[in-house]
Amino acid sequence: MSVRHLEALFQPTSVALIGASESPGSLGSVVLHNLQQGGFQGPLWLVNRRHSQVAGQPAWRDVAALPQVPDLAVICTPAHTVPGLIAELGRKGTRAAIVMTAGLKQANPDGPGTLEQAMLDAARPTLLRVLGPNCIGALVPDVGLNASFAPGNAMPGQLAFVTQSGALATAMLDWAQARGIGFSHFISLGDSADVDFGDVLDYLASDGATRAILVYMESVKAARKFMSAARAASRNKPVIVVKAGRGADGARAAASHTGALAGADVVFDAAFRRAGMLRVDTLEALFDAAETLAHARPLVGERLAILTNGGGLGVLAADALDLQGGQLAALSPATLAALNACLPSTWSHGNPVDIVGDAPLQRYLDGLRVLLAAPEVDAVLFMHAPTALVPAADIAAGCLPLLAQASKPVLTCWLGGAAVAAARSATTQAGLPCYDTPERAVAAWLQLVLHARNQAALRELPASTAPAFLPLRAQAQAVVAQAAQAGQEWLDPTQVHSLLQMYGIPTQRSALVHSVDEALACAADIGYPVALKIVSPQIVHKSDIGGVALGLASADDLRQAVQAMLERVARLRPQAEVTGFTVQTMVARPQAHELIVGISTDPVFGPVLLFGQGGTAVELSQNHAVALPPLNTALARDLVQRSGLARLLAGYRERPAVPEAALLETLRQVAQLACDLPQLAELDINPLLADAQGVLALDVRIRLHGPGRGQPVAPAIRPYPQELEQTVALAGSTLLLRPIQPEDGERLQAFYAQASSADMRLRFFLTRREVPHSELARYSQIDYDREMTFIALSPGDPANQAMVAEVRVVCDPDNQRAEFALQVASAWQCKGLGRLLLDKMLGYLRARGTREVVGQCLVQNLAMAGLARKAGFSVLPGPSPDTLALHQLLG
Template identity: 65%
Template sequence: MSVRHLDALLHPASVAVIGASSRPGSLGAVVLRNLRGGGFGGPLWAVNPHASGIEGIPCVPDVASLPEAPGLAVICTPAPSVPGLVAELGAKGCRAAVVLSAGLKAPASDGGPSLEQAMLDAARPYLLRVLGPNCIGLLVPGIGLNASFAPANALPGQLAFVTQSGALATAMLDWARGRGIGFSHFISLGDSADVDFGDVLDYLASDSGTRAILLYVESVKLGRKFMSAARAASRNKPVIVVKSGRAPEGARAAASHTGALAGSDAVFDAAARRAGMLRVDTLEALFDAAETLARVRPLQGERLVVVTNGGGAGVLAADALSLAGGKLATLEPDTLAALSACLPATWSRGNPVDIIGDAPVQRYQDALRVLVAAPEVDGILFIHAPTAMVPAPDIAQACLPLLAQVRKPVLGCWLGGPAVAAAQAAWTGAGVPCYDTPERAAAAWMQRATHARNQLALSQVPPAALPGFQPARAQALSLVHEAVVEGREWLDEVAAKALLAAYGIPTVDTRRAHDADEAARLATRIGFPVALKVISPQIVHKSDVGGVALNLNSADEVRSEALRMRQRLARHSPDAVVQGYAVEAMAQRHGARELIAGLATDPVFGPVVLFGRGGIDVELSAQHAVALTPLNPLLARDLVERSGAGPLLAPSRGRPGVDLAAVADTLQKLSLLACDLDEVLELDINPLLADPSGVLALDARVRLSTGLRGRRAAPAIRPYPEDLEEMLVAAGAQFRVRPIRPDDAWRLGEFYAGATPADMRLRFFLSRREVPHSELARYSQIDYDRDMTFIAVEAGEDEAGARMAGEVRAVCDPDNETAEFAIQVATPWQNRGLGLALLTKMLGYLRSRGVQRVIGECLPENRLMLALAQRLGMTVRAGEEVMHLHLELAAPGP
């Protein structure tokens, strides 16, 4: 990902239109007209070999004749000319271009690369950024930039809108203008050959003029880049997305149950949730959500109270909330008594709070005061229908001073038209989001609740993932690599269960038999009853073709069933090659629930974990959900809850509930398997039996990536880099130095709590007694793709309670050019070599990932840091209040 030169694209000092024209209706004429009409204040040039000037704008024949390098070039010429023009612009010194031209997917020459690739090749030597091709362009109303061929300009505002659809862009501009919605940026990505969602998200995340980012997504090309940027952006401001294309294309090609259930739309849903974004279904909801999330006060809970002067409107809101899975607040007796004291005897005496249609201003104020003070109320939806008793503007103005002091979120719904327009405008102007109908208001509250849940997932501190567990990775790798070398796309039943066992997932005793007689002998050794399953590379769903026999109670039964099974396959699947049989013990788990757990591969976001209700009719059930890898205990439990299978797992009618910890552990182990083994494309455990004593995998299928299929996409979120762990001796002691993990938040908190006030001031440049939980979560849940923190933990037999002795962290810019570092060592270990060892490790890591320079700051009195910096060859420069540290990193050796 890169924000390099995006400032030239999105905040140019000058603009040149390549292919400008005076011909009415031509692309070059429309773009030039829009640039002039937008009010852009910088120099504007036109490039056209057949004109000396166009409508008063200076015109030159070619790029070389421009008086200086333009900050931004807008290319409106036919596709074959684009690569050459990009090369000329780069040589001139231009660093950003908008390519409106379509047709660049065509080959540049017979058998050669596409015009698009030729364009990128021409841009690369100059690091010239390209928006498009085949896009509408971009608008930045705050600087009067309309570098597009949209039919209308955009109003200035604080919403950024980024879309892949050109037709949608033009319609959305017209729609938003009619409703007075303004934008900080309006960007059409087109084919996203260079600048894509990840780049734009990184730029807009730090743009002070943007309070929310709205995305219209048709497809994502690079899952990890998108997720990294989206997670970073959504920590700073609301990111709301509409994703088109809900058909599960990926599922159509899947052969396993898991692959069929984990459709691309479900995976994108999981990605949006994991990134802390909010996904909505419609464009109207997109703007409603932007209004709600950017204005409403922080959410402390989901319990909503509805206060209204019309009972019917309140019921509509309550119904909409209930259908969406929302929570109406249950009013406590004290709250009900307080409301009864200020409302007519005929009030609704519950939630919704109907204050009756003849309510004067004072009644509105009194009811709001009670509800604002009620501890069981987390948010208020105010609904008003116009009456002849009191003008709506009077009610709005009387309530605003009270709402200004409220910490709880308040939403408004002013029903009607001209009679309530002034009231709605007053509340909107005061920062209270308002909606036209009770249903839209309820939907907006649910958007807020969903976004809060997704944000909470970014700040939760999970317990350690599978403490003390180490998979038999060498055994698993051997199983997989042997199959790949032999060109086997599917592991057989025995190998699949051996793979699960290597990752600590309990399986039934399963053995391979080559013929009917060997199957009978193995069954006798295992003990009856047994199950018999055919082994054939051509048979994936064995029960569909009579390839499974259960509850066989003697060697003769096993032998006879094996022969009959071979006969059935000869009739139904004559091309299937029978390689033998799997003989396994019958599981005696009466009352166990049948579940499915597995892995699938999304072509963009990589491996995902699926969980839900299992059994032979699993694909008919809607009770399943998917989650991106890697999983921690909290994410695994969340996957179980979202699957809808929760009631199946709970105690019911005297039957005890299942061991949920064992289920969550299994999901985490599958996630670990997916992160470790790139060759695993799909994996089914169906059924996975679960009961109070744990889980047991009865049937397993594993699909591998062979040479013909290619390798799968990498996990969209980089897993914990275990290979960076090492033991280190410093200060006369031994330490385990490793990347920080999310479950280290408590350890980090203790580390800061044990520091002296002086050390905390040197670290944070201010006096602080403690670090908030939210900050600890952010410091420990890092994105290993762009950040790194190494911690030194005192070595011992049990790391679970070991203390931190030091930390060094570095945050890389999106271009991976510069990393800013910070370091802190516990007082007992200072000036004893631990800081030098930590910072040396960090510099080596940054050098290995291609970072070019390291910068940092420290207070002038931090003499230990200054001495350490000088010892490592850093340049030290005095600033007004801090010392600036700088080190150019040499490239890693061969």
């Protein structure tokens, strides 16, 4: 990921147009017209190799002849000229280019590969950034930049729009202009050979002129880069996305249940949710969501109250809310009594609150005050249909001051046309979201709810508990490596059983046998009754051909089952090779739920975890959900909730609850297995039995990547870097230095709570008694791809180890500069722990190629300044009189 030189792309001080033309309808002519009409105040230099003037302006023959170095070059010349132009611009000193030209996917006539690759190779030595190729360009109204061939300009605004589709970009620009919607940036990525979603999200996340980021997406190239940028941007401002291609055609065939169920579109859903983004279905909803999220108050709950002057409007809104899974607030007796006191007897006496069509302004105000004060109401939808009694403009003028001051989210719906136009305009000017139908208003509210849920997942602090089982990762990797070397596609039952045991996933005793005699000997050792399952690479679903026999109580039963299976395979699948049988302990758990837990490999996002209803009819069930690994306890719980099975597993009637801890631990371990074993292509645990005794993996299949079977794809989110853990001896104690984990939130809270006020001031540059929950979550749920926090844990039981120090470092998207902060508990100061952590941090940064590290401390923090000097930092006056600047080049 990189934001390097994107300032030159989106905030240029000078522009060169290469391929400028005055031929009507040509690309160079249209772009020239847009650059001139956009209002750009800097120099605009034209390049045309045939003419010394274009459209009455001076033109230069080539890049080398330009009078100065342009910040930004816009290229409209044929495809074969682009690589050479990029090389010339780089030598000239230009740092950004927009390549509108299409056709760079074709072969390079002057060398190997494509023209696009030649363009990238030409840009690399000078780090010149390229937007495109095959894009319509970029518009930044605040600086008057219209470097595009769009049919018109963009209005100034606070929304950034980023799209992969050029045709859609031109249509959206026209659509937005007709509705008075303005933009801070309007960016067409085109083929995104260089600048892509990750780069642009990183840039816009820190752009003060951008209030929300709107994205139209068709595909993602670099999933980990995208996820890192999206998670960072979503913490700063709303990021709303429309993703094309969500139909059934996006799903792909797979050998396992999991692969069949975890289709491409639901994986994108899981990625957007994990990043804290909001996905919507339509372009209209994209702008509705931007309006809602940018203006609404912080959400405290999901219970909506509806106030309307028409009963039909209220019913439509309530129906839309119910059909989409929303929650209508149940009004308390106190609230009902307050409404009875201010409304006529003919009001609806419930939610929706129908104040009747003849309502004067005072009735609106009275009803709204009651609902806004009601503790059981989390948000209010205000709806009005025009009447001849009171003009809508008068209702708006009276109600908007009250609604604008509300501490709860308020949405409005003015139903009608000209009669409510003034009211709508006043509502928008008051900074309140406004919709023209009940259904759109409810959809916008539910977008707000979903966005809040996604954001809450970013801020949740999982419980600080030690893992129930530490995986034997090295041994598991050896099992998989041996199988891959032997050319296996599917692991045999013995290997599968070993892997599950290495990850603490409960399973029953089983063995692979190759003959009737081996089966009989194994069953005698295990003990009857047993289950028998056929093993064949060509038979994916064993039950389809009667390849499973249960409850075999004797040697005769087992012998007959083997013979019957072989006969059925010979008749139904004559081409199948039977490599053996699995003999397993027979499990009798009649009240157990049959679940499925699985892993599949998405070609974009890598390993994907699936959880839901299992059994032989698994594909017929809708109760499934997917998530990207790794998982913590909170994310595992969310996966269960989204599957629709949480209430079922909590127990009902005669069926007791499934122990949540056991289920969540299994989900976490399967997710960890997916991260640790990149050669694993698919895994099915179906069924995973779950009852009051816990969980048990009953039937498990594992397939590996290999020649002709796809290649491993790295997890989209970098998992916990266990290799960075280190045990050190210090002051007579043994400390564990390791990266922070989401489950360390409670430790971090206790660490700050026990620090002295002086230490907290030295750390945060202000006096604070406690660190807010949201900040704790941000500090403990870090993105290991771009930041790192090493913590020191005191000796003791892993579940109760106290945190005694931290060093925190955040790298910029280009990995050029990192900023650090360090704090040591009072009892551990002056013992060398600070130096240990600082050295560990510096070693980590050197290993990842970071160029420099900086920090600040207060001038009275003599200990930190001294420690920094000893570690090789320069210590100089800081940006303010009471601070010191710490700096070190890392080479």
